[in-house]
Amino acid sequence: MSQPRSSGYWHTRYAQDTALVETRTQKFWLAALALALGTYPFLANALWLDLANQVLLASIGAVALMLLTGYAGQISLGHAGLLAAGAFTAGILFQELAAPMWVTLPAAAAVGAALGLVFGLPSLRLRGLYLAVSTLALHFIVIHIGAEYETKRGYSTGIVMDSPVQDARAWYFVLLAASAATVLFSLNLLRSRTGRAWRAIHGRETVAEALGIHVARAKLTAFVVSSMLAAVSGALFAYFRGFVSVEAFSLYLTIQYVAMVIIGGMGSVLGALLGTVFVVLFPYLIDAAMRALGVADRLASLVFAINYAGFGLVMLLFLVFEPQGLVGLWRRAQNWALLWPFKQRPVQR
């Protein structure tokens, strides 16, 4: 991590040590980013606004998965199940009790936390591959329960919801706030005792335990926090689409979220965000490329197959050639610019 931001270690007060933003340059760019994000919806057209909304929505789930997999090192293939749990909680409460949004979102968070405990329990006994498989099994069970509800209550095509937020621009600000809150929460959590415990577990469990970390509790916390965020993201997704159906939460969705984490770069919140942008925009990139080549009409019926194949290929390329992900590329570029004309970093202090 420790990029050479300021020219040295000049901290004299604890407030400086705990500050998220160190230097004036950083403050400037952060303000510029905030300004750009604030004015974006007034400049973008409907398509670009919708894309931004999708990215912001997915970024919550991606950051949640990053906390669990990228930091705590617990592999989960059940992310779509957790999103589905949040979406269905919101949908069912809305449909059965006509509950407003300020009830359904906390309820989704609570259901997510409870499910996180369930998803996390196998992690106390299982590791690596076997843990991934157990979360995969739980995914299918959650989806089955959702499908059961749909058929039993006669919503065989899905639950229709109407949202208190209608306008795309209003949605943008809601989602931006939610995403920013998630990122801030995660960044701060990762600097706390919990976050350090997660990283220790990721490194080596035995050593973490020897250091006095309660491994079981830290693992469960990771699962609970991650699932809670994922469920809230799922509930927001339900409101955003105005529609809940199990078909939206296939295994492919899990794979997409895992791809966001992988392509973005493991162990970095920035990576989760970059990965989200890449994965959400990928189908549109393919579409644009096909249009540019002038083959869009001829291949219109095969677009989804091309998406699948291209997505798999890109994921493979990243896994093989750039395991650090987009964030690795970014850091390398940053280092190059910071160190120029030299090539090697000075010896670390």
Place this chain on the structure above:
Amino acid sequence: MQLAVNIAVLGSIYALISCGYVLIYRVSRVLSLAHGELMMLGAYGLYATASLFSAHPLVALAAACALGLMVGVAVYFALMWRMTGESVLAAVLATIALGILLRGAMILVFGTQTRHPLDELGWENASHELWGGARISTVGLALLACTALVYLGLFAFLRATRWGIRMRAAGQHALLAAQRGIGLHGVYALAWGLATLTGGLAGMLLAADAGLEGTLYIVGLKAFPAALVGGLDSLLGALAGSLIIAGAEVLLIHYVDPLLADVVPFIVLLAMLIVRPWGLFGTREELDRV
């Protein structure tokens, strides 16, 4: 009686597929989640060769099998050997990504309509009466025979032949095996080839029974709980696990609710993971708690 026949047929489908998971895991400690897609690729391979050699069905079958073996070896040398030494997650994700790539590519090449390779070969899928009033199709019989042959062949191969012993050695301790002069890449590639071959056989038979569609890979996903329940590194376990999963699935569908079909294997799997994570016949590895 009919239920018993159904269980036997479904069990042999699962067994034929799950031995691929076991072979790859036992030898190289990688769980291949692309197995369903590779299975489907085998079925499409049969379809392609069937239209090529439509006059000689047996030649077509042999060509499709050879194709499956080659595809498996190619997958190893194109992709999986780069993943040796990477983390578990990276290897599993590589197979998932490969699966997505194959799924898209197969739709691109073969289209989305249902195919019937059996018609291309000019064979018929008749229904036979068994004692006790149960019925079984020709393909079902072929499945049972094929599974029995494949398992007997694999047991003999792993016990008696030079390459089989090399494979077991590599699975037991890769480093020591390499130091004794066993070429790990060859062994791993052979495991991938055999797994794809057996998976492809399962895909061909399934396609012969129900037609060949882009959704065939889902069966592969349902078969991997069978491998895990039996124990990921034991062929005998795969056989037993397949029977357990198939039995649970058929009985629950018949007596409780057809909607359960997709989820039963995973419930059984979860129960197994909680009680005995290493499976019925698997060796207890480094999964114990700290």
